[in-house]
Amino acid sequence: MxxxxxxxxxxxxxxxxxLIQALTKIFPPPPHHxxxxxKE
Amino acid sequence: MIDAxxxxxxxxxxGSRFLLDQGGPNVVMIAVAGVMFWLAxxxxxxxxxxxxxxxxxxxxxxxxxxxxxxGGVLKTLYDFGIGNELFPLLIFVGIGSMTDFTPLLANPRxxxxxxxxxxxxxxxxxxxxxxxFSKEEAVAVASIGACDGPTVIYVSNLFAxxxxxxTAMVGALAVAAYSYMALVPVIQPPIMRLLTTKxxxxxxMPSPKGKxxxxxxxxxxxxxxxxxxxxxxxxLPLMGMIMLGNFMxxxxxxxxxxxxxxxxxxxxxxxxxGLAIGGTMAGPxxxxxxxxxxxxxGLMAIVLDTVGGVLLGKVWYWLSGGKxxxxxxxxxxxxxxxxxxxxxxxxxxxxxxxxxLMHAMAANTGGQIGSVMAAAxxxxxxxxxxxx
Numbered sequence: 183m184x185x186x187x188x189x190x191x192x193x194x195x196x197x198x199x200x201l202i203q204a205l206t207k208i209f210p211p212p213p214h215h216x217x218x219x220x221k222e
Numbered sequence: 223m224i225d226a227x228x229x230x231x232x233x234x235x236x237g238s239r240f241l242l243d244q245g246g247p248n249v250v251m252i253a254v255a256g257v258m259f260w261l262a263x264x265x266x267x268x269x270x271x272x273x274x275x276x277x278x279x280x281x282x283x284x285x286x287x288x289x290x291x292x293g294g295v296l297k298t299l300y301d302f303g304i305g306n307e308l309f310p311l312l313i314f315v316g317i318g319s320m321t322d323f324t325p326l327l328a329n330p331r332x333x334x335x336x337x338x339x340x341x342x343x344x345x346x347x348x349x350x351x352x353x354x355f356s357k358e359e360a361v362a363v364a365s366i367g368a369c370d371g372p373t374v375i376y377v378s379n380l381f382a383x384x385x386x387x388x389t390a391m392v393g394a395l396a397v398a399a400y401s402y403m404a405l406v407p408v409i410q411p412p413i414m415r416l417l418t419t420k421x422x423x424x425x426x427m428p429s430p431k432g433k434x435x436x437x438x439x440x441x442x443x444x445x446x447x448x449x450x451x452x453x454x455x456x457x458l459p460l461m462g463m464i465m466l467g468n469f470m471x472x473x474x475x476x477x478x479x480x481x482x483x484x485x486x487x488x489x490x491x492x493x494x495x496g497l498a499i500g501g502t503m504a505g506p507x508x509x510x511x512x513x514x515x516x517x518x519x520g521l522m523a524i525v526l527d528t529v530g531g532v533l534l535g536k537v538w539y540w541l542s543g544g545k546x547x548x549x550x551x552x553x554x555x556x557x558x559x560x561x562x563x564x565x566x567x568x569x570x571x572x573x574x575x576x577x578x579l580m581h582a583m584a585a586n587t588g589g590q591i592g593s594v595m596a597a598a599x600x601x602x603x604x605x606x607x608x609x610x
Binding site: 183184192193198201203205206 | 340438598600
């Protein structure tokens with residue numbers, strides 16, 4: 183019970199870490215646009 | 223006529239007669255309620271929970287009222303929202319909508335601290351089994367290491383509903399969990415200082431630079447919910463409700479529901495949950511050797527959680543060539559957001575130019591996910607073993 187519980191938790195959190203990395207690659211943050219305000 | 227008057231007076235004195243004759247445990251628990259009132263009002267210790275719990279404890283220990291018997295108001299509240307695990311889950315919707323996963327998504331490696339911060343759950347489970355607790359009791363006691371009151375109540379009540387643990391134990395577990403969560407600022411700093419050197423505590427970590435897109439923030443609760451459903455379906459109610467609250471918040475399209483999730487829903491659920499939990503603290507059932515052991519083991523679980531997080535921090539410090547401050551590991555225990563604030567305060571104490579808050583928040587939200595995942599996995603393992 184202990185081994186499977188601990189191993190299962192570590193495995194699940196490892197999967198979540200991979201999922202987060204995949205998500206941030208699939209949905210990257212939009213590039214930062216410089217404002218043109220004040221130049222026009 | 224005179225007889226009727228005396229009999230009437232006899233009825234008025236029945237309660238005090240009961241307290242004098244056989245009410246010792248009740249009197250002790252009324253004193254315990256008094257201590258909880260003092261902690262909540264004078265010391266500000268988790269007043270939102272301790273105040274209603276203490277009042278429920280006071281009510282149930284005043285004799286002959288029948289509040290916790292079928293039809294009694296506390297029993298009705300218990301059956302309505304705790305017997306079926308509804309109230310803890312409603313509170314979880316609120317926790318989800320108040321949690322910001324952005325720092326974690328910007329730095330997902332810190333989720334490892336959330337795993338190390340659950341060490342106490344598993345070591346306490348081992349110790350509780352060694353002390354002779356049944357498997358269900360041991361899992362319920364170890365869940366205090368989740369540093370998350372609703373998780374403890376959910377897990378313990380699930381077992382109480384199956385008559386696998388005594389109902390009075392639910393009250394002991396809840397009070398122990400919330401008391402130790404409130405005492406995290408007292409429990410953690412000595413351990414953090416004991417396990418780290420001054421040089422390690424002074425490590426300055428640069429501000430995290432990673433940005434996270436809105437689409438990733440929206441997708442995150444959905445994929446974690448799906449993953450939990452696949453790996454640990456027994457814990458899906460817990461994770462699902464947290465992620466529902468968070469999903470509503472990051473979607474940005476249901477501000478009224480988010481407002482209700484952050485305020486009205488958890489407030490009402492907290493009041494009823496506290497009262498009903500207090501109702502399980504009737505003296506004769508509560509004052510047992512097991513209750514004392516629950517409090518002892520609960521403290522041990524939180525200490526070991528902190529040890530696990532800080533030790534991983536030290537390993538990371540060595541592996542990174544001194545770039546990671548091991549104090550951040552202490553935030554992996556959940557107890558969101560108190561543990562993160564504590565890491566920031568402690569880091570700032572040793573280096574006035576150090577701002578660890580965003581790193582600590584990432585580890586802390588990782589701990590939130592880690593603690594719920596650990597509970598979910600344990601429930602699914604018990605199901606797999608045919609115990610649930």
